[in-house]
Amino acid sequence: MDLNDNQEEATFREEVQSFIKSEAPTAKKGISGEEALVANWEVNQAWFKKMAKKGWIAPAWPEEYGGAGLSTMQQFVLNEEMALNRVPRPMHLIIGLGMAGPTIIVHGTEEQKKEHLPGMIAGEDIWCQGYSESEAGSDLASLQTKAVRDGDDYIINGQKIWTTLAHMAKKMILLARTDPDAPKHKGITYFIMDMKSPGVTVQPLMNMADTHEFNEVFFDNVRVPKENVIGEENRGWYSAMTTLDFERSAIGSTIGMKQSIESLIDFAREHVGDHTSALKKNRMLRYELADRMIEVEMARMLSYRVVSLQSRGMIPNYEASMMKLYNTEMNQRIARTGQHVLGLYGQLGRGSHLAPNEGRNCYTYLRSVAYTIEGGTSEVQRNIVAQRGLGLPRD
Ligand SMILES: Cc1cc2nc3c(=O)[nH]c(=O)nc-3n(C[C@H](O)[C@H](O)[C@H](O)COP(=O)(O)OP(=O)(O)OC[C@H]3O[C@@H](n4cnc5c(N)ncnc54)[C@H](O)[C@@H]3O)c2cc1C
Known part of the structure; x- marks a missing residue:
């Protein structure tokens, strides 16, 4: 090798x-x-x-x-x-560049490509993803937002939740039910919606780290022109499953996590004798830091495995789930270790002059919870690894 x-x-x-x-x-x-x-x-x-x-x-x-x-x-x-x-x-562009754009490239018409791709590629247009609803997350195909054809438009009514960046987005990729009588995966259509359309209301939701990333979005008789359907009516589920690689290997996040551990180690070394150091009180912490460093090396190897599959023209399947699961849970362990290294001071957030590392560890600890939920929960990833990777029966 x-x-x-x-x-x-x-x-x-x-x-x-x-x-x-x-x-x-x-x-x-x-x-x-x-x-x-x-x-x-x-x-x-x-x-x-x-x-x-x-x-x-x-x-x-x-x-x-x-x-x-x-x-x-x-x-x-x-x-x-x-x-x-x-x-x-450019993480704020990822829904456009990593999801909407690739879907339009694969399933869109030439007119749709001309209209929607240039703003993405110029780094200007922010997009959001209107998939999840309060009763449709892991089981996305249960979504209930409705789209009813009316002349050259569809009329949308319903509600989405957890919509990241909806407050900044120009456009949304939206999944709505166009045939309520069809089996649930078969009655869904994939739309592009202008976020300035009359009848769209965005309400902020604060996360537990006290930042505004996601929102609730309400649709009250919103008109979307038929030209904004991607692919065929009622076959939106298949378009929704299309994604191209933006960064499948996740090497960036692995390196970022390694840097976080290194900065914790620096902190532990620098403060070993003073009041912010937990190392004196808890000698096991050096083992914990060593464990995190070993884990991050393993995550790097999982990244190499995914990129090696791709470079041989193969499509990572359960391997991508393994990586998502491992990296996001490791991120939580790193954040927890950060709290152990900093002791009670780790609970101080931004704005406190006593907060070590300008309060970053406090934020990371709180934000790390969401990574194991967004983009498919850890349980859903384990199901994929169990079924597709290990050949175990469905639950
Ligand atoms: C930070 C963040 C950003 C997000 N951004 C967006 C966005 O921009 N657009 C968007 O559409 N959505 C977004 N989401 C929503 C996200 O996709 C959903 O939260 C996720 O799919 C889980 O759905 P749920 O919250 O409805 O939980 P549920 O699906 O209700 O799950 C509840 C619990 O049950 C478990 N569970 C569910 N099904 C199974 C199963 N079959 N086997 C075992 N356990 C199961 C889950 O793992 C979880 O623990 C975001 C979420 C977060 C946290």
Whole structure:
């Protein structure tokens, strides 16, 4: 097994490194994820525009649609270097670039591609995903939001929940029921909705980390033109299942988590003798930190497995679920270890001058809970691994 770059990958890595060195804003040590994004919005937007010009904002998209058409390995190198250099990543664009765009590329008409893809690829349009409802999450096909044909439009009534970025989004990918009598997977249609349409109401929901990421969205007789149906009426379920790789290997999050552990280790070393140190009181903490470091190395290997499958033209299936499950639960263990290292001070959030690491650990601890729910819960991922990976019967 050779994990080194070949000549082509090494050359590409140098190109990425020099682009980052000359163009990327410098991020604060230890800041990553959503925090890095919002910390300096204007500067980050300028950086994302520069990435967009190179096509690197959608590295896996075909060049004809404005992507970079990178190979799996080049995409991996790009993501790895961005994470290693702690540069801000355009996470607010991920529903457009990682879900809506690829679905339009595969199932959309030429007119739909012309209308919707350029704003995504320019790094300008924020999209949101209107799938989940209060009674339809893991069992998404139970959704009840209705779309009824009326002339050249559909009229939408119903409600979505947990809609990330709906308060900032220009457009939504929306699943609605068009045939209430069909078996539940077969009566669903996939729409694109303009978030400024009359009858759309967005109400904020605060998460337990006290940030505003997601929302409830209500539809009261909202008109959506028939041209905004992606694929065929009643076959939206199959379009909804389409995603292309934005970053399937998750190498970026693995590196980010390794950096979090390193910063905890630095903190433990620096404060070993003072009042913020829990190391003196709990000598087992060094074992805990060692365990987290071993786990993050295992997560890296899972990433390599996924990227190796992809680079051989295979589609990761239960392997992607293994990685999502392992990474998100590991993230929670890292956050918990962070609390053990910082002791009671770890509970202080932003705004307290006594909070170590500017209160980041407190935020990470609270936010890490949601990662095991969003994008399919841990139980759902375990079901996939058990059935498709281990060949066990359905529950
Ligand atoms: C931070 C965050 C952002 C989100 N953003 C969006 C978004 O932008 N758009 C959107 O549409 N949705 C979004 N969601 C919703 C997310 O997709 C759902 O929360 C998720 O699919 C789980 O659905 P649920 O909350 O209805 O829980 P439920 O499906 O009701 O599950 C409740 C519990 O039962 C378990 N369970 C359910 N079914 C099974 C089963 N078959 N076997 C074993 N256990 C089971 C679950 O694991 C869970 O523990 C977001 C969620 C979060 C937390």
